[in-house]
Amino acid sequence: MDRFQKQIDSLKRRLSNYELDERTGCWEWKGCKSQGGYGVIGTCIEGRTSTFTHRAAWIVENGLIPNGMLVCHHCDNPACVNPNHLWLGSPTDNIKDMVTKQRHNPARKDPMLKEAQQALLHSERKRRKCITYMKTLFDKYELTNDEILQVLEEFKHK
Numbered sequence: 001m002d003r004f005q006k007q008i009d010s011l012k013r014r015l016s017n018y019e020l021d022e023r024t025g026c027w028e029w030k031g032c033k034s035q036g037g038y039g040v041i042g043t044c045i046e047g048r049t050s051t052f053t054h055r056a057a058w059i060v061e062n063g064l065i066p067n068g069m070l071v072c073h074h075c076d077n078p079a080c081v082n083p084n085h086l087w088l089g090s091p092t093d094n095i096k097d098m099v100t101k102q103r104h105n106p107a108r109k110d111p112m113l114k115e116a117q118q119a120l121l122h123s124e125r126k127r128r129k130c131i132t133y134m135k136t137l138f139d140k141y142e143l144t145n146d147e148i149l150q151v152l153e154e155f156k157h158k
């Protein structure tokens with residue numbers, strides 16, 4: 001068995017540390033969590049020493065995540081590792097999803113989301129403002145510098 005397959009098998013086994021929420025169908029991660037409520041699991045599958053459990057759940061089900069893409073939650077529950085609740089999007093998709101849906105997750109009630117949404121609607125005139133909001137939002141929701149840069153790149157081409 002090759003190294004990759006071994007990592008996948010190990011992840012699969014360890015990702016069973018969840019509890020089913022029968023009301024929502026979410027698989028609630030029971031292990032370590034980040035400040036933002038995302039599950040964290042030790043694995044070098046993405047070239048780091050750990051990764052988020054929702055990313056690990058996606059990888060186990062669908063294979064590696066293309067560079068710069070994010071695994072997002074339909075259910076808006078950061079601790080959920082149910083593959084059926086996950087979708088793959090660009091950072092811009094993710095932020096648009098965040099600003100267009102009004103959700104129960106406390107992170108979605110961030111007043112800055114409304115500001116970012118307005119800035120998005122006027123991306124030409126308010127680009128500078130938009131960029132500031134984006135940076136703050138992305139910091140807050142634990143995205144990497146690369147992901148922020150990618151969003152800014154995408155905005156340049158709009």
Ligand SMILES: [Zn+2]
Nearest residue numbers: 026075080085
């Ligand atoms: Zn879920």
